[in-house]
Amino acid sequence: MEDIKKVIDNFKFKGNMTDCKIFGSGHINTTYIVSYNDNGKMHRYIIQKVNTNVFKNVDELMDNVFAVTSFLREKIKANGGNPDRETLHYIRTINGDKYYKSKNGSCYRAYRFVENSKSCDSVDSPEIFEKSGIAFGRFQKYLSDFPATTLYETIPNFHNTIWRFENEFLPAVKNDMKNRADKCREDIEFVAERKNDCSYLVDLIENEKLPVRVTHNDTKLNNVMFDEDTNDAICVIDLDTVMPGLALYDFGDAIRFGANTCAEDEADTSKVAINLEYFGAYARGFLKEAGNSLNQCEIDNLAFSAKLMTLECGMRFLTDYLNGDTYFKTDYPEHNLVRARNQLALVKDMENKMDKMVDIIKNI
Secondary structure, three states, X not given: OOOHHHHHOOEOOOOEEEEEEEOOOOOXXXXXXXXEEEOOEEEEEEEEEEOOOOOOOHHHHHHHHHHHHHHHHHHHHHOOOOHHHHOOOEEOEOOOOOOXXXXXXXXXXXXXXXXXXXXXXXXXXXXXXXXXXXXXXXXXXXXXXXXXXXXXXXXOOOOOHHHHHHHHHHHHHHHOOOOOHHHHHHHHHHHHOOHHHHHHHHHHHHOOOOOOEEEOOOOOHHHEEEEOOOOOEEEEXXXXXXXXXXXXXXXXXXXXHHOEOOOOOOOOHHHOOEOHHHHHHHHHHHHHHHHHHOOHHHHHOHHHHHHHHXXXXXXXXXXXXXXXXXXXXXXXXXXXXXXXXXXXXHHHHHHXXXXXXXXXXXXX
């Protein structure tokens, strides 16, 4: 293991270090929290070792992160907020670089710890889900005039659903590398019947009806920090997948994750449904902040985006199952198939409730 103290010495931290330990439960990057005493005033910082197996181009990743957080800090200041709490503040190395690369090729970056904050791993109430909607809505609002096309596309075609359909799903069905297709013919047909849904948002982009915006692309609840005292949403974290995309992608994926009545690997699909109370709560929070910065086409397609992101996720689980579980980590042989059927059941329930979902958005 690399000497973390030597890594830390390459960053501009105030005071003398008093403590350093592993922090958090992330599955991609290794994270440390470091405490410093600056003449009696305590400061804490986060050090992360970037997983270069996942993020191949750290220069592009960190260029995106610095560009977005610098822009956010100015927006927050202009709106009378506290940029030290309402967005991440990344810290350059002593040499002025955006990250430190050790002799063995490992890459580390650092930012200030958001004090008096906490994160939540599960959506336990409509109130907390609404607050996460406020956080991601504010993220969209503040970045609505950021030139999104200047960002690097760190994961090409990440939410290009028709591209995934044609270049990943169909070849997986055709090749059937593990002879699993006969076990999931109905699931394959379910996805194939919705090919037109896969291209719908991409077509709207090409027809210039949907603007390309800065998107977070991982709008789970635990990527929002909440105030320990008030439980209000403070800021959005985990900006590794920030890149050009659609606001609809972020909204839809948040609903897919947070408004499902079950965990995404619940095998009993009769339990799977969209919780309309949670859907409405998140939409209220999101539109409260982002509503005025979205165009009418975006607002009109919010409900559909929840279905599309769920369909895309189910298709990706099914694709991985057909390919032999090469992308998603699994706990048992049928795990990806269970996940796929869970998501496709959620798609079906959304289709049955789409009129109600659309009405909820209209009423908001």
